[in-house]
Amino acid sequence: MKYTTLPNTNIKVSKICLGTMTWGNQNTEEEAFEQMNYALEQGVNFFDTAELYPVPATAERYADTERIIGNWFQKYGNRKNVVLASKIAGGGDYTKHIRTGGFTKENLTDAIEKSLERLQTDYLDLYQLHWPSRGVNCFGTRDYPYKTSTKEAENHLEILETLHKFVSSGVIKAIGLSNETPWGTMKYLETAKANNLPKMATIQNSYSLIHRAYEYGMSEVSLRENIGLLAYSPLAQGVLSGKYLNGNSPEGSRGNLFPRFIARYMGNGSLEAVKRYEELAVKNGITLSEMSLAFINQLPFVTSTIIGATKMTQLKENIGSINIDLSEEILKEIEAIHADFPNPAP
Secondary structure (H helix, E strand, C coil), X not given: CCEEECCCCCCEEECEEEECCCECCCECHHHXXXXXXXXXXXXXXXXXXXCCCCCCCCXXXXXXXHHHXXXXXXXXXXXXXXXXXXXXXXXXXXXXXXXXXXXXXXXXXXXXXXXXXXXXXXXXXXXXXXXXXXXXXXXXXXXXXXXXCCCCCCCHHHHHHXXXXXXXXXXXXXXXXXXXXXXXXXXHHHHHHHCCCCCEEEXXXXXXXXXXXXXXXXXXXXXXXCCEEEEECCCCCCHHHCCCHHHCCCCCCHHHHCHHHHXXXXXXXXXXXXXXXXXXXXXCCCCHHHHHHHHHHXXXXXXXXXXXXXXXXXXXXXXXXXXXXXXXXXXXXXXXXXXXXXCCCC
């Protein structure tokens, strides 16, 4: 395994991060335990979860993923070996079964305290804001939703002051963003600097070979402001494994069970790009999944790549990508395909 540190901290994390959003829905607790044990054995010390999980979010299964992780900590006593990240859910109809009102002091406190209880721990290494409440172009929205976005932005100062209290007490080690924009990220950084408050260490946004929009503005923010990307959906919800090519929809797959989750990655342009990327991978004796992950692992603005798997074979392949170094020739060919199909997935 390869390691780095969360920016502006001394927290050592694996370059591969174990995502958990299927546990409690597509995966049983027993399967989740197997995944965590294997990942830890392979040197993966960074786990990412959220109060929202598992997905799709429902009131009936709300926060079951955190409960599963807490049960694993209780059974195996591995809390000290894991850098644990969680998130407070953003607002909107999708999460009204959790709470309403945005990232107020009361809501942040409620979310953190309940996550700690479910996870059976007294601290979180990284705590993140899952998505903004003001309305931004993420989750498959390519263009800025200026017609429906709220005019008021989040109260950045109140949010940072609230998180500061948890950081000062040692309950939270570092803080981060998710699904944010360059403006939102810089607003948090400026507010923190002006008020001597904790700086956001990371930002968790989607990034894959068919969705590289992070490079438009956020990659420069990451590099110049030292806020590391935790790249999620690096395989585009499984589309970059190639399993959905030629009209295939494997039984039990995310695309088969929840087609709306992969719809953004299934346009004609995306599938044509995936075919090209698969041909390139096969030509070089690696799988499409391995190449897709290896490309992200080597990017200078990426702190860690968040993988997710429902099967152990997938998990082993994904973790193994850390041992693959892409040649300059392969990287040039990837860029040539990207030039022909620039960001086909929104």
